Amino acid sequence: MTTEDVKKVKDKEVRKQVVIPLLQHIGTVCEPIVDKKTEVLIGQKIGEGNDEFSVPVHSSTAGHVVAIEERPHPICGSVPSVIIESNETNDTIEFKTSKNPPKEYIISALKDSGVVELNGYSLYNMLTSEKLIDTVLINLSFSGDVSSNCAPENITSIIEGMNLLIKASDAQQGAFVIQKDDRQLISAIESGLFEEADIEIFTVEQNYSPSMANLLTYEITGMQIPNTCTPLDAGVLLSSASSALAVRKAVLEGIPQITVNVTVRGAVHNPGVKNVRIGTSIKEVIDSCGGYSGEPGKIIMNGIFSGTALSTDEVPVIKSTSHIIVQSSDEVLHEIPGPCIQCARCVDVCPANILPGRIASFADMGMHDECFKLHVNSCVECGLCVYVCPSSRHILQLIKYSKTVLQQLLKYEDELGSSGCLICETPCLASTPFISNGGIL
Amino acid sequence: MKLTVSHPSHIREGVTIKTIMWSKIVILLILSLTSVAVFGLGVLALLLVSVLAAVLTEAGIQKLTNQELTIQDGDAVLIGLIIALLLPPDIKLWIPVVGAFFAVALVKHAFGGLGSTLFNPAIAAWVFMNMSWGALTGSKSIPHIGEYTDLLMEFGAGRMAEVSSVVLIIGGLYLMYKKYIDWRIPLFYLSSTIIMAVILGEELSYVLTGMLFLGVFILAPDPTTSPITKNGRIIYGLLCGIMTVIYGYLTYNYVVAVLYTIFFANAVAPFIEKNTFPKPVNEVPK
Numbered sequence: 030m031t032t033e034d035v036k037k038v039k040d041k042e043v044r045k046q047v048v049i050p051l052l053q054h055i056g057t058v059c060e061p062i063v064d065k066k067t068e069v070l071i072g073q074k075i076g077e078g079n080d081e082f083s084v085p086v087h088s089s090t091a092g093h094v095v096a097i098e099e100r101p102h103p104i105c106g107s108v109p110s111v112i113i114e115s116n117e118t119n120d121t122i123e124f125k126t127s128k129n130p131p132k133e134y135i136i137s138a139l140k141d142s143g144v145v146e147l148n149g150y151s152l153y154n155m156l157t158s159e160k161l162i163d164t165v166l167i168n169l170s171f172s173g174d175v176s177s178n179c180a181p182e183n184i185t186s187i188i189e190g191m192n193l194l195i196k197a198s199d200a201q202q203g204a205f206v207i208q209k210d211d212r213q214l215i216s217a218i219e220s221g222l223f224e225e226a227d228i229e230i231f232t233v234e235q236n237y238s239p240s241m242a243n244l245l246t247y248e249i250t251g252m253q254i255p256n257t258c259t260p261l262d263a264g265v266l267l268s269s270a271s272s273a274l275a276v277r278k279a280v281l282e283g284i285p286q287i288t289v290n291v292t293v294r295g296a297v298h299n300p301g302v303k304n305v306r307i308g309t310s311i312k313e314v315i316d317s318c319g320g321y322s323g324e325p326g327k328i329i330m331n332g333i334f335s336g337t338a339l340s341t342d343e344v345p346v347i348k349s350t351s352h353i354i355v356q357s358s359d360e361v362l363h364e365i366p367g368p369c370i371q372c373a374r375c376v377d378v379c380p381a382n383i384l385p386g387r388i389a390s391f392a393d394m395g396m397h398d399e400c401f402k403l404h405v406n407s408c409v410e411c412g413l414c415v416y417v418c419p420s421s422r423h424i425l426q427l428i429k430y431s432k433t434v435l436q437q438l439l440k441y442e443d444e445l446g447s448s449g450c451l452i453c454e455t456p457c458l459a460s461t462p463f464i465s466n467g468g469i470l
Numbered sequence: 471m472k473l474t475v476s477h478p479s480h481i482r483e484g485v486t487i488k489t490i491m492w493s494k495i496v497i498l499l500i501l502s503l504t505s506v507a508v509f510g511l512g513v514l515a516l517l518l519v520s521v522l523a524a525v526l527t528e529a530g531i532q533k534l535t536n537q538e539l540t541i542q543d544g545d546a547v548l549i550g551l552i553i554a555l556l557l558p559p560d561i562k563l564w565i566p567v568v569g570a571f572f573a574v575a576l577v578k579h580a581f582g583g584l585g586s587t588l589f590n591p592a593i594a595a596w597v598f599m600n601m602s603w604g605a606l607t608g609s610k611s612i613p614h615i616g617e618y619t620d621l622l623m624e625f626g627a628g629r630m631a632e633v634s635s636v637v638l639i640i641g642g643l644y645l646m647y648k649k650y651i652d653w654r655i656p657l658f659y660l661s662s663t664i665i666m667a668v669i670l671g672e673e674l675s676y677v678l679t680g681m682l683f684l685g686v687f688i689l690a691p692d693p694t695t696s697p698i699t700k701n702g703r704i705i706y707g708l709l710c711g712i713m714t715v716i717y718g719y720l721t722y723n724y725v726v727a728v729l730y731t732i733f734f735a736n737a738v739a740p741f742i743e744k745n746t747f748p749k750p751v752n753e754v755p756k
Contacts, residue, residue: 243752255754327474334479361474368585370487372693382748407750412479419487426477
């Protein structure tokens with residue numbers, strides 16, 4: 030793609046409508062603070078949460094509000110969204126920049142800027158949770174996040190973001206977690222870190238998706254975290270490359286989280302990384318990548334192993350979108366599940382060390398008490414068991430189903446307080462605090 | 471534009487039941503072909519009869535009960551093939567027919583078909599045949615690996631499975647390399663057999679027969695009848711090895727020892743499994 034093309038795409042993008050869902054985090058839906066026909070600027074706050082878990086939402090374009098109505102959401106069915114039509118200008122609100130900010134400033138900046146982790150948790154809540162944080166981990170082993178955000182020019186920003194997080198959380202140390210065979214990234218971070226003494230690099234073998242936060246913390250710190258807790262309970266603030274970039278932008282430049290880097294792969298003409306305004310529809314993102322090559326069969330958001338298959342390409346990009354994979358209609362799997370032959374291939378690959386196939390068989394028969402005894406709630410939903418299953422059984426789906434039923438049976442939502450997703454009332458948050466890569470579920 | 475919505479994961483490794491079964495069948499077919507050199511072309515009739523009986527039984531049962539035909543997954547073929555390998559080549563041909571029917575109808579389908587069997591159908595059928603017609607199913611010769619070339623081709627073999635250990639070893643290593651079978655059971659089975667035999671002062675030339683390798687690489691790691699837990703598979707392998715040597719030490723027949731041992735191990739596998747459930751990494755403390 031030439032620079033002219035890029036410019037053209039950018040111009041086109043600006044003129045379009047954006048659909049900004051008022052729910053892009055774990056928590057309740059934000060209240061819109063703009064009305065129909067209100068003129069908004071880039072970066073203006075358009076939705077504010079009314080409970081402690083909620084995260085404000087900002088406009089990613091300048092224009093006027095066309096409507097506030099329910100629109101399709103990549104994960105949560107349909108959600109109230111603010112639809113803004115651009116007026117082809119790039120007028121922004123006044124961004125408050127700062128150099129070498131104190132701790133309180135960082136935290137208040139994060140509160141206003143609505144930075145959300147890839148799993149839907151708000152960084153502001155994590156920093157103000159009254160839990161003692163002694164380590165900040167930034168997970169650079171999730172391939173989708175790395176391919177979108179770890180371009181060479183971003184490395185310094187990621188390290189700056191890490192320093193801001195360490196400062197804000199009063200942590201003693203920080204560490205980057207990188208996959209072993211990603212030599213390029215390791216050397217890039219190493220050369221960026223030459224003067225930071227308290228930041229280390231850890232290498233891991235696996236691809237740790239955001240839902241595997243507890244396992245990642247265990248691998249790095251050796252602390253076992255029960256599936257009802259988060260790394261925060263062990264004093265670890267786990268962040269990602271995209272959040273580190275967003276933190277740096279929010280604190281030093283004063284720009285709230287209004288754009289995300291999205292990698293587009295698969296059956297498109299020009300796959301690559303795009304900087305996308307939040308609220309842009311997936312269709313536009315794919316058009317900016319040259320459009321579909323061939324008949325698209327499946328659009329997958331956030332990970333081919335555990336991502337969500339979208340029912341339409343009219344859904345917007347949200348804060349936790351990190352990559353989009355398009356499968357052509359020939360690539361789409363059409364398999365009929367067979368019987369479980371107990372080959373235990375799923376047991377061998379399971380990172381949580383449970384018996385996925387057995388749990389799925391019990392869930393299939395409705396024996397959820399047996400699933401509970403077999404630790405169904407320890408499942409981190411990585412999707413590896415389905416990947417290796419020779420019978421193509423719906424292991425992950427059955428496990429999620431069992432979690433849902435158990436949650437209803439055992440009334441876990443009482444313990445979780447209001448952190449559940451209240452919009453669709455299906456208790457998809459189950460009892461694991463860190464949910465599928467999609468983020469808000 | 472039609473979009474498919476489905477649950478993750480959206481790609482597969484590409485290993486199916488078919489691949490696993492048919493690779494085992496190919497290895498056993500190579501073994502059967504090498505045995506033609508020892509027993510002559512007559513064994514092909516035994517193979518054919520046994521496999522056909524197993525396949526037809528499966529097809530008949532699935533037709534009668536209005537199930538989908540699953541012959542192409544290769545399980546019935548594998549059962550028939552193993553039954554033929556476990557019998558002496560000069561056996562009357564109605565015995566493998568009865569054996570294959572017993573294996574497929576009573577040991578496999580009566581317990582719920584593929585994936586639900588308690589015993590390995592071929593071994594259970596062999597035990598049944600051996601109990602019923604012991605004089606007819608006994609072999610005329612017991613293999614003795616006197617020289618290294620006997621591993622390649624053992625002319626003293628009494629059954630087809632004992633002809634070539636090398637085919638089974640190479641085939642087994644291939645299956646392990648491809649992860650079609652688990653590595654724990656073969657490793658612990660073989661090593662514990664050798665260690666036990668050395669401790670009891672047995673001659674390894676009688677222990678390391680083709681039947682042992684068939685047990686180590688094909689029969690014991692049979693997915694359905696072995697435990698699914700990782701530690702369970704280690705215990706299962708150790709149990710198989712120890713029992714094989716004890717049985718062989720007391721009866722002086724290491725060929726039959728392998729089969730009865732795996733039959734026994736199949737019976738205790740659920741018990742092993744139940745006591746070796748893994749501890750999840752992020753378990754909630756009680």
